[in-house]
Amino acid sequence: MQTKIKIKDTSLNFERELLYPYRFGGSAVTQLWQTAAWLQSESGVSRIGLGTQSPLWSDRSVAGAHSENGANALMFAMSEKALQLMKGISFTDPMELLDTLLTEVHAYGKKITGKSDLRKTFTLNSLVCVDNAAWLLYAHENNFKTFDDMIPTEYRPGLSYRNEKVASIPAFPVGTAIEKIKAAADEGYFILKLKTGSKGTQKEMLAQDLEFLSNVHKAIGHYETPHTKDGKILYYIDANGRYGSKETLLRFLDHSKKIGAFDQIALIEEPLGEKDESYVGDVGVTIAADESAHTVQDAIDRVEQGYGAIVVKAIAKTLSMTLKIVQACHERKVPCISADLTVNPILVDWNKSIAARLAPLPMMNFGLLETNGHQFYKNWSILETYHPRAGAEWTQTKNGVYTTGKSFYEESAGIFLTSDHYESLFIKG
The missing domain is CATH 3.30.390.10 (Enolase-like, N-terminal domain)
Structure with missing residues (x-):
């Protein structure tokens, strides 16, 4: 009771x-x-x-x-x-x-x-x-006492996996200096989120997006990694709903084939507008829904449109809604992955708590978690000190991976512990 x-x-x-x-x-x-x-x-x-x-x-x-x-x-x-x-x-x-x-x-x-x-x-x-x-x-x-205990029984099947490693995925907007992307690959990051959907007209946008992909692939497409099945770095494309038609998406994919990058595209997230009901299950790569999957019914609708994965954001669409979406996808055998909202370190671990429990995508043997706060917050190192388990192994990326071992699960990533900093925001004088 x-x-x-x-x-x-x-x-x-x-x-x-x-x-x-x-x-x-x-x-x-x-x-x-x-x-x-x-x-x-x-x-x-x-x-x-x-x-x-x-x-x-x-x-x-x-x-x-x-x-x-x-x-x-x-x-x-x-x-x-x-x-x-x-x-x-x-x-x-x-x-x-x-x-x-x-x-x-x-x-x-x-x-x-x-x-x-x-x-x-x-x-x-x-x-x-x-x-x-x-x-x-x-x-x-x-x-x-634990994250697992807290999850209602009927929503546990979708979060029953126990990944010992979770890939840490950095994000790079169109126009990012290629040296920065190359530096991330040199550090061991092996799945890179490329934010396409440049500003400007559709024609201007596509031209910039194609140039960006070409430059990235030329710089790091040949890198080798022990973490993927074919040993190659993978690209996670996110257009944030900026492509005005399926035809634009297909032109992007045709270009990726011409430059040899197509087989390294792990998935493309939200290429089309929210109201675009085009079927996308026939384009040759996994298309994922993110911000258009507001609710569990929206996620189901996207699956029926051929979307092969649903991006979940417990730190953007609430843990409550995320549990419903994950379970609905589990019942339909559609994979989920966790993506970032450029959140603070404590929320990274709320998100990681989901990512570590999701079954991996078919091409991988580990969980996936986009996390880009360390790239964009000016005071990230200070934000890290607000985490009640700052410095714990699972909070650190090494060679592109978070280690989510026994202590991560036993301590529920520290999310039940209080943060002195955020507690101080409510001290009444």
Whole structure:
């Protein structure tokens, strides 16, 4: 019998973290707001859940209509709305709690953004900190000591794998200096995320994307690695929905064949717009859905369109929604992989907790986790010190891999431990 938890009080705070400009989706991000939601139950116990906001990723039209701080402020207001709704209510299941909050917070988001077609991912992004806090409170009140114990029984099959290693995947936007990409390959990174979908017209975009792929492949396409079945470095392409038609995607793939890069493309993420219902199961490479798979039904719809993998982001679309998506994909024998939102080190381990438990893609024998915070946060080394298990083996990338051994699972990647830094955001003077 699960414990009924009544929320006595809530609070919300955030910190701005500056980035080296991260360009994608035809625009750029220069800062990311780190949100912290504080929940206190009637028993007097409190827990803090973290989130990282990304308006540009979650709804490009909202980001485009406002200043960077303005778009972040709108998302932050939605997190606050959720916490206000939670005061005085009781819940036993964080997933049911999210379902309740999502409808009302999404309606509120439509109102304050003035967008009747606000993407649900924008709302889910605003709810990550709230959802994480609810899960931590739920774990404490029910005396769950590990991440595995915390996951409801019906959602465990999709997270039943135990990878001993998880590939660490860095990200490189179009226009990145080839020397940087080569340096990453020299450090042992063997799956590289290439952010395509350059700014400009479709013609300008495709020309830049093709040139970028050519330059990357010329520089590192010949590298050898012990981690892939054919011994070659792999490319993970992400166009963030910028390709206006399937024809554009096919032209990109034709070029990859001409330069000899086609067989090294592990997958292509979100090449087409969200409303494009083209069948993509016949293009010769795995096409993955990410931001268009807002909910479990969206993920199922994408699978029916021939998408061969679903990208999950527990740190962007909530742990609650991610559990539903992973289980639905497991039942349909469709693989999932974990991708980043350029989150802070603690959230990297929330994401890694999913990645380590997902069955590998058919071509690999390890988990996959995109993590690019170390590339873009100006103060990444300081953020690392906020992690309660800073320096633990599983937090370090070595030769492109995270080691997720016995201590990683036994300690649940440290996510149940408190962070003194984020606790200090709620100390009342």
